[in-house]
Amino acid sequence: MLRQALRTTSTLLLFVFMLTPVLSRAQEPEITVSSKAYKRQFKTMLQRAEEGDANAQNSVGGAFAMGDGVVEDDEAAYRWLRKAAEQGHAAAQYNLFLLSTQKRDSENTLEAPVKWLQRAANQGVLQAQFRLAEFYRQSRVKHKKRRERAAMYYAMAAKQGHASAQFYLGWCYDKGVGVTQNESKAARWYLKAAKKGQVDAQVNLAVNYIDGRGVQKSQAQARRWFLRAAQQNSAIAQYNLGKLSQARASSRGNIIEAYVWTSLAAEQGLGAAIRERELLRSLISPSQLSRAQARVRRWSKINSDNAQFDLQLESRRSFPVTEPISGLEALLPKKGKADSQR
Known part of the structure; x- marks a missing residue:
């Protein structure tokens, strides 16, 4: 019996001994690059x-x-x-x-x-602050003071230079959402975002210049910001730029410009622009129409190419990441920073 038990025990020990290395190998990460330096790192x-x-x-x-x-x-x-x-x-x-x-x-x-x-967000991660503000604004996170919290986190991100947060903070001040309404503060935050190329801020700032809300009225400044947004293919900006061009129709060239911007907005399905384009067609000569349509085709080609490049870039990685978890440089933090946290 003892001899049989020893044989059984030996077999069991041998089985565990053989199994353990297999489990260890299975738990080891499978490195997919051939670089020996990467494997060591x-x-x-x-x-x-x-x-x-x-x-x-x-x-x-x-x-x-x-x-x-x-x-x-x-x-x-x-x-x-x-x-x-x-x-x-x-x-x-x-x-x-x-x-x-x-x-x-x-x-x-x-x-x-x-x-x-x-x-x-509370530790200052910019992307987290903006994402959390969006959740509160969209009511995806329930809170009795969700509007105030949205404005608070937009402000945190805006102060770190996040363009969309700056736009939304301007919008909060513009509409009195979560903060006391203040048109001057709204215009200042719109301006910060607009300078960074935030298209909605450019449109809203232009409208403020038209109406004189928080800023001194200025057709020239309104045109400046509508033009920047229109060049980013904002249909609303294109339509409004067309309207401003019509108002300056003392020169013959402006009717062509009005047709170009109105047509670009109409191509994006903006109903008011579609109706306005038909009216402008009745006001310009065949030669002006031909020149205007050539410009529309050039702009449409530019916008189409830009959209295609954007789509290619966005589709390369479906999991939007932050800097700390993307690329080999994240795997190998700078020596001083890593050593300080050891």
Whole structure:
């Protein structure tokens, strides 16, 4: 009996001994690049993550989330990002929110992911501040003072230079949403966003110049900002630019300009522009119409090409990431910064 038991025990021990290395290999990340330097660097980063380095945990989690140099693994990404997030790593908190809402479809509520979003926002992560403001404005996150909180987080992001946040903060002051209405402050925030190319801010600022709300009335400034937005293919700006050109129709060239901008807006389906284009057609000569239509074709080609380039760029990566979790440079933080957090 003893001899048989020993044989059985030996067999069992042999089985466990043989099985353990197989499990260890299965748990090792599968690196997809052939670079030996990358493999060494990832191994070092993984070791630091296992030792509790939050910076390294964020980078390793990001690599798994994106499939950057390793086989994409959402579970491993979530595990490492959560470890870093629980240590208070702001970028990891935002990245964990992104992963939870965009790649892990296990939760039907935003409540848990928004917890990480709020922590990141309160630590100054720009993208988190803007995203959280959007959630409050759109009522995707319930709160008794959601409008005030939306304005607060827009202000945080706006002060860090986020163009869309600057536009929405201007809109809050313009409409009195979550803040006391103030047309001068609205115009100032619209201007900051407009200078960065934010098209909605350019349109609203132009309208303010037309109406003299928060700024001194100026047709020239209205035209300036409508033109910038129209060149970005804003149908409303194109239509309004056409109307301004009609008002200056003392010169024969302006009727052509009016037709061009009105036609571009009409091509985008703006009903008022479609009707206005028919009226302008009856006011210009055949030679003027020919010149105007040639300009419309050139602008349409430019807008179409721009849209195609934008689409190609947007489709390259479906998971919008922040800087901390994208690329090899995220895997290898600058020496001084990494060492300071060891």
